[in-house]
Amino acid sequence: MAKTMQPQELIDSAVVDPAGNKLGKVGNVYLADATRQPEWITVKTGLFGTKESFVPLSGAHTDRDGVHVQVDKEAVSDAPRIDADGHLSPEESAELYRHYGLPVPRMSPDGRMDDRTPGTGGRAKPGMAAGRGKPGMDAKRGDRAMTRSEERLNVGTEQVETGHVRLRKYVVTEEQQVTVPVRHEEVRIEREPITKADGKVADIGEAEEDVILHAEKPVVRKETVPVERARLRKETVEDEQTVSGKVRKEQFEVTDDDGRHRRS
Incomplete structure (x- = not known):
């Protein structure tokens, strides 16, 4: 494993197996207790990166396309399920060593993984997790520092289609009543006396007069006239909505030799 490999350079890098298969992205980096190297x-x-599998960096190297490891995709998929949220226990470390066919470091009297057994080289012990997105140690200063991270809600807006609105016209039939003034002609008899001045004596006999009467009647004609115009116009109305979501954050816990815990 290259000595120049830094935890902060590994986070979120693509991981590639010897066959060129992309296994996923780096979530956490675990450092060796002795060397503080990854x-x-x-x-x-898994779907949306919801699962995390431990992969050894023995023999790994970095390239432009990511971290190239020496184990294949199938071995990573079948790796033991271990929570990637703290220090690897000796039992968990031994289980991972055995799964990948790596020599298991011997156990020191205090219960910690010691260097490899004689004849197997100088493999470092498993160490603390580097955290999600940050290295676990400040290598430049040599401080035993740990970075605490937390999730935050980044809320924005996006425009989505909510429906269609159509404007159409249709025909209905209704009854209307209109009062129209009309005129008609009637006959009345006007009588006036005959005077001697008229002079002429009329003969007795039959006679008749023909008078034509007229009347007005309503005539209905229909015409189409425009009465109004309608159009659809969109307008933007501002409103407020409350959104919520669950976020995770890391907390620090300090444990002394007496087993007392202090959280911050």
Whole structure:
């Protein structure tokens, strides 16, 4: 494993197996207690990267396309399920070593993983997780520092289609009543006396007069006239909506030799 490999350079890098298969992205970096060098990484796999599998960095190297490891995709998929949220226990470390066919470091009297057994080289012990997105140690200063991270809600807006609105016209039939003034002609008899001045004596006999009468009647004609115009126009109305979501954050916990815990 290259000595120049830094935890902060590994986070979110693509992980590639010897066959060129992309396994996922680096989630956590675990450092060796003795050398403080990256020893294990967790690879985000599954739908949306919801699972994390431990992958050894023994023999790994970085390239432009990501971290190239020496184990194949099938071995990573079948790796033991271990929570990537703290220090690897000796039992968990031994289980991972055995799964990947790596020599298991011997156990020191205090219960910690010691260097490899004689004849197997100088493999470092599994160490603390580097955290999600940050290295676990400040290598430049040599401080035993740990970065605390937390999730935050980044709320924005996006425009989505909510429906269609159509404007159409249709025909209905209704009854209307209109009062129209009309005129008609009637006959009345006007009588006036005959005077001697008229002079002429009329003969007795039959006679008749023909008078034509007229009347007005309503005539209905229909015409189409425009009465109004309608159009659809969109307008933007501002409103407020409250959104919520669950976020995770890391907390620090300090434990002394007496087993007392202090959180901050």
